[in-house]
Amino acid sequence: MLSSAQCSPSGPSEAAAAAATNATEAAGSAAKSQQAMWSIEFEKVSKSFGAHRVLVDVDLHVRPGEKVTLIGPSGSGKTTVLRLAMTLAKPTSGDIRVFGESIIFDSAGKPLSNSQEARIRRRCGMVFQQFNLFPHLTVLQNLILAPTTVLRQSREQAEKSALEYLRMVDLEDKVHAYPAQLSGGQQQRIAIARALILKPEILLLDEITSALDPELAGEVLDVVRGVAHELKVTLLIVTHEMRFAREVSDRIVVFDAGRIIEQGSPEKIFTNPESERTRAFLQSVLNH
Protein backbone atom coordinates (compact mmCIF):
# COMPACT_ATOMS: atom_id res chain seq x y z
CA MET A 1 0.00 0.00 0.00
CA LEU A 2 2.74 2.44 0.92
CA SER A 3 6.31 2.97 -0.05
CA SER A 4 8.32 2.56 3.11
CA ALA A 5 11.49 4.24 4.29
CA GLN A 6 14.68 2.94 2.82
CA CYS A 7 16.52 1.87 5.92
CA SER A 8 16.45 -1.66 7.23
CA PRO A 9 16.84 -2.80 10.81
CA SER A 10 20.17 -4.24 11.85
CA GLY A 11 21.71 -5.39 15.07
CA PRO A 12 25.36 -4.37 15.20
CA SER A 13 27.62 -5.05 18.11
CA GLU A 14 29.24 -2.11 19.89
CA ALA A 15 32.59 -2.78 18.18
CA ALA A 16 31.02 -2.96 14.76
CA ALA A 17 29.19 0.25 15.44
CA ALA A 18 32.38 2.01 16.51
CA ALA A 19 34.19 0.76 13.40
CA ALA A 20 31.32 1.88 11.24
CA THR A 21 31.36 5.32 12.85
CA ASN A 22 35.09 5.72 12.23
CA ALA A 23 34.73 4.66 8.63
CA THR A 24 31.87 7.03 7.97
CA GLU A 25 33.72 9.98 9.49
CA ALA A 26 36.52 9.47 7.02
CA ALA A 27 34.24 9.00 4.06
CA GLY A 28 32.42 12.31 4.28
CA SER A 29 28.86 13.22 5.01
CA ALA A 30 27.17 11.55 2.02
CA ALA A 31 28.86 8.26 2.66
CA LYS A 32 28.22 8.75 6.35
CA SER A 33 24.54 8.88 5.82
CA GLN A 34 24.57 5.67 3.76
CA GLN A 35 26.82 3.68 6.07
CA ALA A 36 25.59 4.92 9.44
CA MET A 37 24.83 2.11 11.83
CA TRP A 38 22.72 4.33 14.01
CA SER A 39 19.72 6.26 12.82
CA ILE A 40 20.00 8.61 15.74
CA GLU A 41 22.75 9.13 18.31
CA PHE A 42 22.89 11.28 21.42
CA GLU A 43 26.46 11.73 22.68
CA LYS A 44 26.75 13.20 26.18
CA VAL A 45 23.82 15.52 25.50
CA SER A 46 22.82 17.98 28.20
CA LYS A 47 20.14 20.61 28.07
CA SER A 48 19.50 23.36 30.58
CA PHE A 49 16.89 26.09 30.80
CA GLY A 50 18.66 28.66 32.95
CA ALA A 51 19.74 26.91 36.10
CA HIS A 52 17.33 24.01 35.53
CA ARG A 53 19.05 20.98 33.98
CA VAL A 54 16.51 19.06 31.92
CA LEU A 55 18.92 16.51 30.43
CA VAL A 56 22.24 15.44 31.91
CA ASP A 57 24.88 13.67 29.78
CA VAL A 58 22.40 11.54 27.87
CA ASP A 59 23.88 8.82 25.64
CA LEU A 60 21.34 7.15 23.41
CA HIS A 61 21.91 5.15 20.23
CA VAL A 62 19.00 3.97 18.09
CA ARG A 63 19.42 1.50 15.24
CA PRO A 64 17.68 2.04 11.89
CA GLY A 65 14.19 0.57 12.06
CA GLU A 66 14.32 0.15 15.83
CA LYS A 67 11.25 1.04 17.90
CA VAL A 68 12.38 2.73 21.09
CA THR A 69 10.02 3.99 23.75
CA LEU A 70 11.07 6.56 26.34
CA ILE A 71 9.22 6.30 29.62
CA GLY A 72 9.58 8.03 32.95
CA PRO A 73 7.84 10.48 35.24
CA SER A 74 6.67 13.87 33.95
CA GLY A 75 9.50 16.37 33.69
CA SER A 76 12.16 13.69 33.37
CA GLY A 77 13.32 15.00 29.99
CA LYS A 78 11.66 12.57 27.55
CA THR A 79 9.98 15.21 25.40
CA THR A 80 13.16 17.29 25.39
CA VAL A 81 14.98 14.34 23.80
CA LEU A 82 12.47 14.37 20.93
CA ARG A 83 12.57 18.17 20.58
CA LEU A 84 16.37 18.09 20.42
CA ALA A 85 16.26 15.35 17.78
CA MET A 86 13.83 17.45 15.73
CA THR A 87 16.09 20.53 16.18
CA LEU A 88 13.23 22.34 17.90
CA ALA A 89 15.78 23.05 20.63
CA LYS A 90 19.57 23.11 20.81
CA PRO A 91 21.49 21.10 23.37
CA THR A 92 23.56 22.99 25.91
CA SER A 93 26.39 20.52 25.34
CA GLY A 94 27.03 17.25 23.53
CA ASP A 95 26.27 16.18 19.98
CA ILE A 96 23.32 14.62 18.21
CA ARG A 97 23.76 12.73 14.94
CA VAL A 98 21.14 11.58 12.46
CA PHE A 99 22.42 8.76 10.25
CA GLY A 100 25.94 9.76 11.17
CA GLU A 101 25.57 13.48 10.43
CA SER A 102 25.65 15.94 13.29
CA ILE A 103 22.57 18.14 13.49
CA ILE A 104 24.53 20.68 15.55
CA PHE A 105 27.91 21.12 13.85
CA ASP A 106 29.31 20.77 10.35
CA SER A 107 32.52 18.86 9.59
CA ALA A 108 34.57 21.96 10.50
CA GLY A 109 32.93 22.13 13.92
CA LYS A 110 30.91 25.23 13.08
CA PRO A 111 27.16 25.48 13.69
CA LEU A 112 25.16 24.10 10.76
CA SER A 113 23.67 26.54 8.28
CA ASN A 114 19.87 26.62 7.96
CA SER A 115 19.97 24.69 4.67
CA GLN A 116 22.30 22.01 6.06
CA GLU A 117 20.09 21.62 9.10
CA ALA A 118 16.94 21.49 6.96
CA ARG A 119 18.44 18.74 4.77
CA ILE A 120 19.20 16.51 7.75
CA ARG A 121 15.94 17.42 9.50
CA ARG A 122 14.00 16.21 6.45
CA ARG A 123 14.86 12.64 7.47
CA CYS A 124 12.84 13.07 10.67
CA GLY A 125 9.12 13.55 11.22
CA MET A 126 7.33 14.40 14.43
CA VAL A 127 3.80 14.01 15.78
CA PHE A 128 2.86 16.20 18.72
CA GLN A 129 0.74 15.75 21.82
CA GLN A 130 -1.60 18.58 20.79
CA PHE A 131 -1.78 17.43 17.13
CA ASN A 132 -0.75 20.89 15.86
CA LEU A 133 -2.76 20.58 12.68
CA PHE A 134 -3.15 23.87 10.82
CA PRO A 135 -6.73 24.91 11.70
CA HIS A 136 -7.17 27.24 8.73
CA LEU A 137 -6.46 24.47 6.22
CA THR A 138 -8.55 21.46 5.27
CA VAL A 139 -7.26 17.96 5.91
CA LEU A 140 -6.03 17.68 2.34
CA GLN A 141 -4.33 21.09 2.49
CA ASN A 142 -2.66 20.10 5.77
CA LEU A 143 -1.22 17.02 4.09
CA ILE A 144 -0.04 18.62 0.85
CA LEU A 145 1.47 21.81 2.31
CA ALA A 146 4.90 20.34 3.03
CA PRO A 147 5.16 18.12 -0.09
CA THR A 148 4.34 21.08 -2.36
CA THR A 149 6.44 23.70 -0.57
CA VAL A 150 9.35 21.66 0.81
CA LEU A 151 9.63 18.77 -1.66
CA ARG A 152 8.38 20.87 -4.61
CA GLN A 153 5.98 18.14 -5.67
CA SER A 154 3.20 19.02 -8.10
CA ARG A 155 -0.21 19.50 -6.52
CA GLU A 156 -1.59 16.43 -8.33
CA GLN A 157 1.25 14.24 -7.12
CA ALA A 158 0.94 15.54 -3.55
CA GLU A 159 -2.83 15.03 -3.53
CA LYS A 160 -2.48 11.48 -4.82
CA SER A 161 0.03 10.73 -2.11
CA ALA A 162 -2.15 12.44 0.52
CA LEU A 163 -5.11 10.25 -0.38
CA GLU A 164 -2.97 7.13 0.02
CA TYR A 165 -1.91 8.16 3.52
CA LEU A 166 -5.46 9.19 4.44
CA ARG A 167 -6.55 5.71 3.37
CA MET A 168 -3.85 4.27 5.59
CA VAL A 169 -5.24 6.09 8.64
CA ASP A 170 -8.76 5.26 7.48
CA LEU A 171 -9.83 8.88 7.02
CA GLU A 172 -10.01 9.29 3.26
CA ASP A 173 -13.62 10.49 3.64
CA LYS A 174 -12.46 13.55 5.64
CA VAL A 175 -10.44 15.11 2.83
CA HIS A 176 -12.32 18.40 2.79
CA ALA A 177 -13.05 18.66 6.50
CA TYR A 178 -11.31 21.25 8.68
CA PRO A 179 -9.46 20.05 11.81
CA ALA A 180 -12.09 21.64 14.08
CA GLN A 181 -14.68 19.35 12.47
CA LEU A 182 -12.79 16.22 13.53
CA SER A 183 -12.56 14.36 16.82
CA GLY A 184 -9.26 14.41 18.72
CA GLY A 185 -8.45 10.88 17.61
CA GLN A 186 -9.13 11.73 13.98
CA GLN A 187 -6.98 14.86 14.24
CA GLN A 188 -4.11 12.83 15.64
CA ARG A 189 -4.45 10.26 12.86
CA ILE A 190 -4.31 13.10 10.32
CA ALA A 191 -1.21 14.43 12.09
CA ILE A 192 0.42 11.01 11.73
CA ALA A 193 -0.48 10.91 8.02
CA ARG A 194 0.92 14.44 7.62
CA ALA A 195 4.22 13.37 9.16
CA LEU A 196 4.40 10.16 7.13
CA ILE A 197 3.68 11.78 3.78
CA LEU A 198 7.23 13.19 3.80
CA LYS A 199 8.52 9.61 4.13
CA PRO A 200 10.67 10.25 7.20
CA GLU A 201 13.22 7.63 8.15
CA ILE A 202 12.80 8.53 11.82
CA LEU A 203 9.38 9.24 13.32
CA LEU A 204 9.18 10.95 16.70
CA LEU A 205 5.91 10.50 18.58
CA ASP A 206 5.49 12.79 21.56
CA GLU A 207 2.75 11.60 23.94
CA ILE A 208 0.36 11.34 21.03
CA THR A 209 -2.51 9.97 23.11
CA SER A 210 -2.16 12.17 26.20
CA ALA A 211 -4.80 14.63 25.03
CA LEU A 212 -7.28 11.89 24.13
CA ASP A 213 -9.78 9.84 26.08
CA PRO A 214 -9.09 6.07 26.18
CA GLU A 215 -11.45 5.20 23.33
CA LEU A 216 -9.95 7.75 20.96
CA ALA A 217 -6.43 6.87 22.13
CA GLY A 218 -7.11 3.29 21.03
CA GLU A 219 -7.76 4.26 17.42
CA VAL A 220 -4.56 6.33 17.30
CA LEU A 221 -2.50 3.53 18.82
CA ASP A 222 -3.92 1.14 16.23
CA VAL A 223 -2.55 3.42 13.51
CA VAL A 224 0.87 3.52 15.18
CA ARG A 225 0.85 -0.27 15.50
CA GLY A 226 0.21 -0.40 11.75
CA VAL A 227 3.04 2.04 11.07
CA ALA A 228 5.40 0.08 13.34
CA HIS A 229 4.45 -3.15 11.61
CA GLU A 230 4.28 -2.07 7.97
CA LEU A 231 6.98 0.58 7.67
CA LYS A 232 10.65 0.17 8.43
CA VAL A 233 10.77 3.64 9.93
CA THR A 234 12.71 4.19 13.16
CA LEU A 235 10.27 5.06 15.93
CA LEU A 236 11.18 7.11 18.98
CA ILE A 237 8.10 7.18 21.18
CA VAL A 238 7.29 9.04 24.37
CA THR A 239 4.20 7.62 26.01
CA HIS A 240 2.49 6.81 29.27
CA GLU A 241 0.59 3.92 27.63
CA MET A 242 2.62 1.10 29.15
CA ARG A 243 0.76 -1.74 27.50
CA PHE A 244 1.26 -0.14 24.10
CA ALA A 245 4.94 0.53 24.86
CA ARG A 246 5.46 -3.09 25.82
CA GLU A 247 3.72 -4.36 22.72
CA VAL A 248 5.25 -2.13 20.07
CA SER A 249 8.79 -1.44 21.30
CA ASP A 250 12.07 -3.22 20.64
CA ARG A 251 13.60 -1.33 23.55
CA ILE A 252 12.42 0.69 26.52
CA VAL A 253 14.50 3.56 27.89
CA VAL A 254 13.65 4.79 31.37
CA PHE A 255 14.32 8.44 32.22
CA ASP A 256 14.42 10.09 35.61
CA ALA A 257 15.55 13.63 36.44
CA GLY A 258 17.09 14.10 33.00
CA ARG A 259 19.14 10.90 33.04
CA ILE A 260 18.71 7.46 31.54
CA ILE A 261 18.45 5.22 34.56
CA GLU A 262 17.79 1.96 32.78
CA GLN A 263 17.16 0.51 29.35
CA GLY A 264 16.44 -2.89 27.92
CA SER A 265 13.88 -5.08 26.22
CA PRO A 266 10.23 -4.53 27.17
CA GLU A 267 10.23 -7.97 28.76
CA LYS A 268 13.14 -7.08 31.02
CA ILE A 269 11.94 -3.60 31.95
CA PHE A 270 8.36 -4.63 32.70
CA THR A 271 9.04 -7.93 34.43
CA ASN A 272 12.45 -7.57 36.00
CA PRO A 273 13.66 -3.95 36.18
CA GLU A 274 17.07 -3.43 37.76
CA SER A 275 16.46 0.02 39.16
CA GLU A 276 14.35 0.58 42.23
CA ARG A 277 13.26 3.90 40.71
CA THR A 278 12.01 2.11 37.55
CA ARG A 279 10.11 -0.37 39.69
CA ALA A 280 8.48 2.43 41.68
CA PHE A 281 7.57 4.35 38.52
CA LEU A 282 6.05 1.32 36.79
CA GLN A 283 4.14 0.44 39.92
CA SER A 284 2.65 3.92 40.16
CA VAL A 285 1.71 3.98 36.46
CA LEU A 286 0.33 0.46 36.25
CA ASN A 287 -1.68 0.84 39.46
CA HIS A 288 -3.12 4.16 38.34
Added chain:
Amino acid sequence: MKAVLEYWPAFAQGLWVTVWIAACIILGAALGAIILGALRLSETLAIRVASMLFIEAIRAPSGLVLLFWVFYVLPLLPGMPRLSPLTAAILVLALDGAVYGAEIVRAGIESVHRGQSDACHALGLTKLQSFTSVVLPQALSQIVPAFGSLARGMIKWTSIVSFIGVQDVLYVANFVRGQTYETVTVFCLLAAVYWILTVLCGIAFSTLERVLPLNRALRASRASIQAGPELNASAGVAS
Protein backbone atom coordinates in the same frame (compact mmCIF):
# COMPACT_ATOMS: atom_id res chain seq x y z
CA MET B 1 -28.20 74.93 2.75
CA LYS B 2 -28.82 76.00 -0.82
CA ALA B 3 -25.80 78.27 -0.77
CA VAL B 4 -23.66 75.44 0.52
CA LEU B 5 -24.89 73.03 -2.13
CA GLU B 6 -23.76 75.45 -4.83
CA TYR B 7 -20.24 74.43 -3.90
CA TRP B 8 -20.85 70.69 -4.49
CA PRO B 9 -18.17 70.36 -7.21
CA ALA B 10 -15.57 71.66 -4.76
CA PHE B 11 -16.92 69.31 -2.07
CA ALA B 12 -16.72 66.37 -4.48
CA GLN B 13 -13.12 67.28 -5.32
CA GLY B 14 -12.25 67.55 -1.62
CA LEU B 15 -14.00 64.28 -0.88
CA TRP B 16 -12.03 62.54 -3.63
CA VAL B 17 -8.76 63.83 -2.12
CA THR B 18 -9.83 62.60 1.33
CA VAL B 19 -10.78 59.17 -0.02
CA TRP B 20 -7.53 58.94 -2.01
CA ILE B 21 -5.40 59.85 1.01
CA ALA B 22 -7.36 57.47 3.26
CA ALA B 23 -6.93 54.57 0.83
CA CYS B 24 -3.20 55.25 0.42
CA ILE B 25 -2.47 55.59 4.14
CA ILE B 26 -4.50 52.49 5.09
CA LEU B 27 -2.73 50.35 2.48
CA GLY B 28 0.65 51.86 3.35
CA ALA B 29 0.01 51.36 7.06
CA ALA B 30 -1.02 47.73 6.50
CA LEU B 31 2.15 46.96 4.57
CA GLY B 32 4.36 48.84 7.03
CA ALA B 33 2.61 47.23 10.00
CA ILE B 34 3.28 43.71 8.75
CA ILE B 35 6.95 44.47 8.13
CA LEU B 36 7.45 46.33 11.43
CA GLY B 37 5.39 43.76 13.35
CA ALA B 38 7.51 40.92 11.97
CA LEU B 39 10.71 42.85 12.77
CA ARG B 40 9.49 43.35 16.34
CA LEU B 41 9.52 39.54 16.68
CA SER B 42 12.88 39.01 14.99
CA GLU B 43 15.25 36.51 16.57
CA THR B 44 18.02 39.11 16.25
CA LEU B 45 18.11 41.36 19.30
CA ALA B 46 19.45 44.37 17.37
CA ILE B 47 16.56 44.23 14.88
CA ARG B 48 14.03 43.84 17.69
CA VAL B 49 15.41 46.82 19.59
CA ALA B 50 15.80 49.00 16.46
CA SER B 51 12.22 48.34 15.35
CA MET B 52 10.93 49.01 18.86
CA LEU B 53 12.81 52.33 19.05
CA PHE B 54 11.55 53.32 15.61
CA ILE B 55 7.97 52.54 16.61
CA GLU B 56 8.27 54.52 19.84
CA ALA B 57 9.90 57.46 18.05
CA ILE B 58 7.08 57.73 15.51
CA ARG B 59 4.29 56.97 17.97
CA ALA B 60 5.33 59.52 20.58
CA PRO B 61 4.54 62.85 18.84
CA SER B 62 1.08 63.70 17.52
CA GLY B 63 0.41 63.24 13.83
CA LEU B 64 0.07 66.98 13.38
CA VAL B 65 3.51 67.64 14.89
CA LEU B 66 5.04 64.98 12.66
CA LEU B 67 3.34 66.49 9.65
CA PHE B 68 4.79 69.92 10.40
CA TRP B 69 8.25 68.43 10.93
CA VAL B 70 8.24 66.46 7.70
CA PHE B 71 6.75 69.24 5.60
CA TYR B 72 8.43 72.32 7.05
CA VAL B 73 11.56 71.19 8.92
CA LEU B 74 12.81 68.24 6.89
CA PRO B 75 13.61 70.34 3.77
CA LEU B 76 15.83 72.58 5.95
CA LEU B 77 18.16 69.65 6.65
CA PRO B 78 20.99 69.17 4.14
CA GLY B 79 20.21 66.68 1.37
CA MET B 80 16.57 66.30 2.33
CA PRO B 81 13.92 66.80 -0.34
CA ARG B 82 10.96 69.16 -0.18
CA LEU B 83 7.93 66.94 -0.40
CA SER B 84 4.64 68.02 -1.93
CA PRO B 85 1.87 68.53 0.66
CA LEU B 86 0.03 65.42 -0.57
CA THR B 87 3.16 63.23 -0.46
CA ALA B 88 4.13 64.50 2.98
CA ALA B 89 0.60 63.89 4.26
CA ILE B 90 0.44 60.33 2.92
CA LEU B 91 3.95 59.51 4.14
CA VAL B 92 3.38 60.78 7.68
CA LEU B 93 -0.09 59.33 8.19
CA ALA B 94 0.85 55.94 6.67
CA LEU B 95 3.92 55.80 8.90
CA ASP B 96 1.88 56.77 11.95
CA GLY B 97 -0.67 54.08 11.09
CA ALA B 98 2.08 51.53 10.48
CA VAL B 99 3.60 51.95 13.95
CA TYR B 100 0.23 51.53 15.65
CA GLY B 101 -0.57 48.65 13.30
CA ALA B 102 2.79 47.01 14.04
CA GLU B 103 1.74 46.38 17.63
CA ILE B 104 -1.54 44.90 16.38
CA VAL B 105 0.39 42.62 14.01
CA ARG B 106 2.87 41.64 16.74
CA ALA B 107 0.05 40.74 19.11
CA GLY B 108 -1.72 38.84 16.33
CA ILE B 109 1.37 36.80 15.47
CA GLU B 110 2.02 36.07 19.15
CA SER B 111 -1.55 34.84 19.52
CA VAL B 112 -0.84 31.95 17.14
CA HIS B 113 -0.02 28.88 19.21
CA ARG B 114 3.69 28.06 19.38
CA GLY B 115 2.86 24.51 18.35
CA GLN B 116 2.00 25.75 14.85
CA SER B 117 5.57 26.96 14.31
CA ASP B 118 6.90 23.72 15.79
CA ALA B 119 4.78 21.73 13.34
CA CYS B 120 6.06 23.86 10.43
CA HIS B 121 9.63 23.25 11.59
CA ALA B 122 9.01 19.51 11.87
CA LEU B 123 7.60 19.49 8.34
CA GLY B 124 10.71 21.23 7.02
CA LEU B 125 9.13 24.58 6.13
CA THR B 126 11.48 27.57 6.18
CA LYS B 127 10.73 30.45 8.54
CA LEU B 128 9.37 32.52 5.64
CA GLN B 129 7.17 29.65 4.43
CA SER B 130 5.89 29.11 7.98
CA PHE B 131 5.12 32.80 8.33
CA THR B 132 3.33 33.22 5.00
CA SER B 133 1.51 29.86 4.84
CA VAL B 134 0.65 29.16 8.47
CA VAL B 135 1.31 31.91 11.01
CA LEU B 136 0.14 35.01 9.15
CA PRO B 137 -3.10 33.49 7.75
CA GLN B 138 -4.08 32.52 11.31
CA ALA B 139 -2.84 35.77 12.86
CA LEU B 140 -4.95 37.76 10.38
CA SER B 141 -8.06 36.64 12.23
CA GLN B 142 -6.79 38.61 15.22
CA ILE B 143 -5.16 41.40 13.22
CA VAL B 144 -7.93 42.38 10.80
CA PRO B 145 -10.67 43.34 13.31
CA ALA B 146 -8.24 45.51 15.32
CA PHE B 147 -6.72 46.97 12.17
CA GLY B 148 -10.25 47.75 10.95
CA SER B 149 -10.76 49.98 13.98
CA LEU B 150 -7.41 51.63 13.36
CA ALA B 151 -8.34 52.17 9.69
CA ARG B 152 -11.56 53.93 10.68
CA GLY B 153 -9.55 56.17 12.95
CA MET B 154 -7.09 56.82 10.13
CA ILE B 155 -9.89 58.14 7.92
CA LYS B 156 -10.49 60.78 10.57
CA TRP B 157 -6.74 61.47 10.83
CA THR B 158 -6.89 62.76 7.24
CA SER B 159 -8.58 65.92 8.56
CA ILE B 160 -5.18 67.27 9.69
CA VAL B 161 -3.74 67.37 6.17
CA SER B 162 -5.43 70.70 5.45
CA PHE B 163 -2.93 72.29 7.90
CA ILE B 164 -0.20 71.94 5.27
CA GLY B 165 -2.46 73.01 2.42
CA VAL B 166 -3.81 69.73 1.08
CA GLN B 167 -7.26 70.47 -0.29
CA ASP B 168 -9.21 67.66 1.34
CA VAL B 169 -12.88 67.78 2.28
CA LEU B 170 -12.17 69.68 5.51
CA TYR B 171 -10.14 72.29 3.64
CA VAL B 172 -13.03 72.77 1.19
CA ALA B 173 -15.55 72.89 4.04
CA ASN B 174 -13.60 75.65 5.76
CA PHE B 175 -13.46 77.56 2.49
CA VAL B 176 -17.24 77.18 1.94
CA ARG B 177 -17.93 78.18 5.54
CA GLY B 178 -15.98 81.38 4.96
CA GLN B 179 -17.93 82.11 1.82
CA THR B 180 -21.43 81.27 3.06
CA TYR B 181 -21.18 81.74 6.89
CA GLU B 182 -23.31 78.56 7.20
CA THR B 183 -21.07 76.93 9.79
CA VAL B 184 -23.65 74.53 11.24
CA THR B 185 -24.75 73.26 7.82
CA VAL B 186 -21.18 72.79 6.62
CA PHE B 187 -20.11 70.89 9.72
CA CYS B 188 -23.26 68.72 9.64
CA LEU B 189 -22.35 67.86 6.06
CA LEU B 190 -18.77 67.10 7.12
CA ALA B 191 -19.99 64.87 9.94
CA ALA B 192 -22.15 62.96 7.45
CA VAL B 193 -19.21 62.56 5.05
CA TYR B 194 -16.88 61.14 7.72
CA TRP B 195 -19.69 58.93 9.08
CA ILE B 196 -20.35 57.44 5.62
CA LEU B 197 -16.64 56.91 4.95
CA THR B 198 -16.02 55.17 8.28
CA VAL B 199 -19.14 53.00 7.91
CA LEU B 200 -18.04 51.95 4.41
CA CYS B 201 -14.57 51.19 5.79
CA GLY B 202 -16.16 49.09 8.54
CA ILE B 203 -18.20 47.13 5.98
CA ALA B 204 -15.06 46.52 3.89
CA PHE B 205 -13.17 45.14 6.90
CA SER B 206 -16.16 43.02 8.00
CA THR B 207 -16.24 41.49 4.51
CA LEU B 208 -12.51 40.88 4.68
CA GLU B 209 -12.92 39.17 8.08
CA ARG B 210 -15.45 36.77 6.61
CA VAL B 211 -13.10 35.52 3.89
CA LEU B 212 -10.08 35.00 6.17
CA PRO B 213 -9.06 31.31 6.10
CA LEU B 214 -9.28 30.66 9.84
CA ASN B 215 -12.67 32.37 10.13
CA ARG B 216 -13.93 30.34 7.16
CA ALA B 217 -12.77 27.13 8.86
CA LEU B 218 -14.39 28.06 12.17
CA ARG B 219 -17.63 28.98 10.41
CA ALA B 220 -17.65 25.61 8.64
CA SER B 221 -17.05 23.91 11.99
CA ARG B 222 -19.89 25.80 13.69
CA ALA B 223 -22.21 25.01 10.78
CA SER B 224 -21.41 21.31 11.01
CA ILE B 225 -22.12 21.29 14.76
CA GLN B 226 -25.49 22.95 14.14
CA ALA B 227 -26.24 20.60 11.24
CA GLY B 228 -26.13 17.59 13.55
CA PRO B 229 -24.48 14.21 13.36
CA GLU B 230 -26.46 12.71 10.47
CA LEU B 231 -25.66 15.49 8.04
CA ASN B 232 -22.05 15.55 9.23
CA ALA B 233 -21.65 11.85 8.58
CA SER B 234 -22.78 12.29 5.01
CA ALA B 235 -20.45 15.29 4.58
CA GLY B 236 -17.41 13.46 5.93
CA VAL B 237 -17.22 15.28 9.25
CA ALA B 238 -16.73 13.87 12.72
CA SER B 239 -19.89 13.58 14.78
